[in-house]
Amino acid sequence: MNILVVDDESIIREGIQRTLSQQFPQHTVYLAAKADEAAWLLRIESIDLVLTDVRMPGMTGLELMELSRGRHPHVKWVVISAYSEFAYAREAVRLGARDYLLKPIGKEALIEMVEQLGAEIEQNTMRSKETHLVRQNLRLLREGALTRLITGLDFGGIDLNALLEDHPYFYLVMVQIEQKRSGHLEHFIVENVLTELFDNFGHGVVASASVNQLVGLVTPDLPHQLPVLIDELKTQLKRCLKVPFQVIATEELDKFSLIPRQVELMQRAEVGQSSELNHEDHNNEAIELALKYIRAHYQEEVTLERVSSVVFLTPVYFSQLFKQKTGHGFKDYIIHLRMEEARRLLHQPGLKISDIAERIGYQDMRHFSQVFRRKYNMTPSDYRQQLSDSEKEEGHRFSWS
Incomplete structure (x- = not known):
């Protein structure tokens, strides 16, 4: 427990x-x-x-x-x-x-x-583990589908109608939090308030468009309930949030293909009311934050799910965005950081290789050696021996000079 x-x-x-x-x-x-x-x-x-x-x-x-x-x-x-x-x-x-x-x-x-x-x-x-797992996975799939719609990413054969079949008509609701003063708590508040209101008024799904921008897709039980939902949303956010925010909603929609364009229009409308960063800047900021987090924690068990939650993006979207912005896959980037640190530590002859492996996040020294060998075509022991031989050769040349 x-x-x-x-x-x-x-x-x-x-x-x-x-x-x-x-x-x-x-x-x-x-x-x-x-x-x-x-x-x-x-x-x-x-x-x-x-x-x-x-x-x-x-x-x-x-x-x-x-x-x-x-x-x-x-x-x-x-x-x-x-x-x-x-x-x-x-x-x-x-x-x-x-x-x-x-x-x-x-x-x-x-x-x-x-x-x-x-x-x-x-x-x-x-009793509930299996049921919860199914519901959780379905929720994550729906969040991922909405995120892909928001950002215009390819669906790779995913049937949207099957995932979002409970939404014959729907509205989009965007909440923008002031970027310079927002953080984990503000994002958490907005996400939970939206989710609870959607459940109270009908059903829907919430996804992160950026670090400080959330978009919800909701189908109220009755169409005329949307203004009431929006008023309640603003009331609760005014009570809970300590930073400025904006709420924008669309008219009734009936095609998922309309979502990317509608989100773009909402973001443009928002720019007219605020000097906040645009969507691309938000993506850049999310990746910068992720890189800082990874550099600070790569010695630990850093997973894609954990880092994507740090920047409030779904794992699938974050993985694609990370590759697009850095040119490296998420796992490859962490391996690169760990191996570079391992090479630096191997210059210290007093450190055991098992200690080096543990310092950079590998509990299994054999696994560490295999990863190091794939990266540099030699084992950590071979690398250290090569360093030692080079130092001896340098010393020999110096003694004869």
């Missing part, structure tokens, strides 16, 4: 982590000091249980919970509050929290609560 502890007080979150790690070593415990870190972890990790403080800077635990329910319906929530904040705990239960813990948190109460919810989660997981 994966547990996320969200609290701005390090003593509390680290104390909970120690207790859970000692009592339940089989569980993984993640920590977040504020809501945007929690939103990020909910997005990239498979979290089963969230223990969240009520009062935190930026966004309360209740707001985080309310925004996350639509996107992560399987997650169970437990609220942490002081006695003076008991009203928040009651509100949390109303919103669907399974339990609440009062500060100071007793170890016995914490352990008992996690044992009980852990048993429930295990039972639920066995």
